[in-house]
Structure formats: structure tokens, C-alpha cells
Amino acid sequence: MSTQTRSRVPVTVLTGFLGAGKTTLLNRILEQNRDERIAIIVNEFGDAGIDQQLVIGATEQILELNNGCICCKIRTDLIDTLFGLAAAVLEQGHEPIDRVIIETTGLAEPAPVAQSFMVETELAELYHLDSFTTVIDSYHFFKQIRMHEEARKQVAFADHFILNKAGLVSSGHLEKVKKTLSDMNPGASMQVTDCRDADPSDILNRFTFDLDDRSNLIKESRSEAGHHHSSDTAAIVLRSDSPVDMKRFEPWFDELLDKKGEQMYRFKGILSVDGFDSRLVFQGVHMLFAGRAGKAWENGEKRSSEFVIIGRDLDKDWFQTRFEECCITERRVD
Numbered sequence: 392m393s394t395q396t397r398s399r400v401p402v403t404v405l406t407g408f409l410g411a412g413k414t415t416l417l418n419r420i421l422e423q424n425r426d427e428r429i430a431i432i433v434n435e436f437g438d439a440g441i442d443q444q445l446v447i448g449a450t451e452q453i454l455e456l457n458n459g460c461i462c463c464k465i466r467t468d469l470i471d472t473l474f475g476l477a478a479a480v481l482e483q484g485h486e487p488i489d490r491v492i493i494e495t496t497g498l499a500e501p502a503p504v505a506q507s508f509m510v511e512t513e514l515a516e517l518y519h520l521d522s523f524t525t526v527i528d529s530y531h532f533f534k535q536i537r538m539h540e541e542a543r544k545q546v547a548f549a550d551h552f553i554l555n556k557a558g559l560v561s562s563g564h565l566e567k568v569k570k571t572l573s574d575m576n577p578g579a580s581m582q583v584t585d586c587r588d589a590d591p592s593d594i595l596n597r598f599t600f601d602l603d604d605r606s607n608l609i610k611e612s613r614s615e616a617g618h619h620h621s622s623d624t625a626a627i628v629l630r631s632d633s634p635v636d637m638k639r640f641e642p643w644f645d646e647l648l649d650k651k652g653e654q655m656y657r658f659k660g661i662l663s664v665d666g667f668d669s670r671l672v673f674q675g676v677h678m679l680f681a682g683r684a685g686k687a688w689e690n691g692e693k694r695s696s697e698f699v700i701i702g703r704d705l706d707k708d709w710f711q712t713r714f715e716e717c718c719i720t721e722r723r724v725d
């Protein structure tokens with residue numbers, strides 16, 4: 392490793408399809424590396440800032456690049472953010488940061504992130520791309536690579552794979568996932584690790600990413616005439632300031648998973664539930680989901696709910712109407 396390499400700030404990119412386990416892995420790294428000053432850059436698909444609320448233990452400011460995919464119009468925002476971080480240290484005397492971790496949206500193509508470092512030579516003088524770790528949802532893997540070009544590109548671009556959710560699949564299934572990954576990207580290393588227990592030293596300071604090695608993929612991505620997500624993929628955000636009535640929400644949600652689970656690639660919600668003093672946080676991928684009690688509402692704090700769904704053929708008006716029907720807009724007098 393050259394002296395120049397050591398003096399540059401390492402940048403780790405966490406990619407992986409929607410719901411693969413990137414935020415879980417990021418939280419694990421943050422919990423285990425409390426001594427480091429880590430700048431976190433997250434970006435989300437759609438107009439929703441829920442991810443920021445799901446990242447825990449972050450000591451640093453989370454820089455969010457919203458309203459788009461990192462590979463589309465906001466690539467300039469990423470470059471500006473990285474220059475801004477460096478300027479804060481070099482020109483404004485802020486304490487130096489030890490590393491940057493970028494968590495891309497599950498629908499991001501990774502090539503344009505690397506391209507920023509290739510094109511912006513000044514950026515490459517300040518930062519060193521450490522690795523592109525792609526988190527694999529072992530359970531939904533085959534469905535995702537069959538249906539989504541973005542998932543295939545994330546596999547092709549990785550220099551390291553984390554095979555997550557291995558506990559949800561048989562050993563035979565897991566072997567097939569491994570074989571497919573090494574056929575698709577023979578050079579990348581892989582490990583089977585639950586993101587909740589991952590050892591950050593397996594992911595950070597790998598310095599295995601080689602820009603030259605990926606230059607063909609980067610060129611390919613640039614030469615594609617415009618970049619398109621699977622045309623029917625969209626994010627909808629449902630909001631309400633009225634408390635959610637769980638007696639109405641639960642049956643609707645069950646019906647939703649049953650009838651529209653296939654179309655719902657990813658969903659996350661933070662709800663203000665009638666009669667509960669804490670937020671209800673839930674999230675899922677297709678038909679699999681989990682919920683928990685989140686942060687308590689402060690006295691006098693404005694309570695509201697947000698439910699984000701990324702999927703295909705989603706009729707926003709229908710979802711919003713049905714969601715509002717689950718909320719208590721006025722007290723009924725029995």
C-alpha cells in the first residue's frame with residue numbers, strides 16, 4: 392500500500408438489492424467502530440427519508456442524498472458531498488474523518504459511483520475506494536437477479552459478497568447461490584455472515600477494489616443510452632397525521648401482503664398508532680416482514696405516520712385511500 396493510499400480517506404460502498412441487509416450491516420459496523428469518525432452517505436429511492444431513522448448508533452451526521460438514485464441525477468450531489476466533507480476538514484478546521492461509508496439504494500447501479508472517482512481526479516486524491524461490498528439476500532436472490540438488471544449489475548461490480556439471511560434457506564439453496572455468484576463474478580470473495588453479527592474487519596480496510604479492473608463495466612454503463620430502472624418500478628409514500636387504528640390496519644396489511652406482496656419489492660413504515668406512546672417500526676421484502684416498537688414520542692411532539700413502498704404497478708391513489716381508511720380522522724362517539 393502506498394503512502395498516498397494510506398493518507399487518503401477510505402470509502403467503502405455497500406450495495407445490494409432492496410432489503411438485502413445493507414442498513415443492518417451499516418448499523419453493525421457503526422456499533423462496533425465507535426472510536427472511528429465515520430461519515431455516512433445514504434441515498435434512497437423516492438421521496439422518503441425513513442432510512443435515516445433506521446440507522447442507529449451513528450455518531451456522525453448522516454448525509455442523505457434523496458429523491459433519486461445515486462446513479463442518476465444526484466451523482467453530482469455525491470461528488471459535492473465528498474468535496475464538502477474534505478473542505479470541512481481542510482478549510483474549516485473540522486476534526487478529520489477516518490472513513491466514509493456509502494450505502495446506495497437497493498436500485499442503484501454501482502458503476503456510476505466508481506465513475507465519480509475515475510472522472511474527478513481531485514476526488515481520487517482525497518479518497519481511496521476501499522471496496523464495493525454487495526450484500527446478498529440469499530432468500531430472494533434468484534427472484535431478484537431474474538427480475539432486476541440492477542441486482543445483476545450489483546453482483547457483477549462487487550469485489551466482496553456478504554451472503555445474508557442464510558438462516559432462511561437450506562444448505563443446498565445456499566450452495567446454488569454461491570455457485571451462481573462465482574459464475575457471475577469469479578474474482579469476488581464471499582462470506583456467509585448474518586449482517587447482524589458481521590465482523591467489520593472483514594468489510595473495512597480490504598483495499599481490494601481496483602478501478603482499472605472495473606473500467607469496462609464503468610464504460611459500459613456510461614455508453615448505455617440513458618439509464619433506466621425497470622420501467623415500472625416506483626416508490627410511493629403514504630403519509631398521515633392521524634393516528635393509525637391497528638384494528639383496521641392489520642387486516643388491510645395482511646390482505647396487502649397476500650394480494651400485492653409479489654409487487655412490493657420493499658416497504659418500510661414508521662407509524663403513529665392510536666393508544667401507543669412509541670412509534671411502530673416495520674419493514675419487509677415481498678411477503679417477509681418484521682415490526683418492533685421504535686422511539687417513544689416526546690411530549691408535545693407532532694405525531695405522524697409514513698409508509699414507503701417500492702414496487703411495480705402500485706396505484707398510489709388506491710394505497711393512500713386505503714391507508715387513510717385505517718387512520719382515525721375523527722373520534723367516533725359510540
Ligand SMILES: Nc1nc2c(ncn2[C@@H]2O[C@H](COP(=O)(O)OP(=O)(O)OP(=O)(O)O)[C@@H](O)[C@H]2O)c(=O)[nH]1
Pocket residue numbers: 407408409410411412413414415416442496497526555556557558559584585586587657674675680681
Ligand atoms: N432473517 C433475517 N433477516 C434479516 C437479516 N439481515 C437483515 N434482515 C432483515 O431484513 C430486512 C431488510 O434489512 P435492511 O438492513 O433494512 O436492508 P437494506 O438492504 O438496507 O434495505 P434497503 O435500504 O431498503 O434496500 C429487515 O427487516 C432486517 O431486519 C438476516 O440475516 N436474517
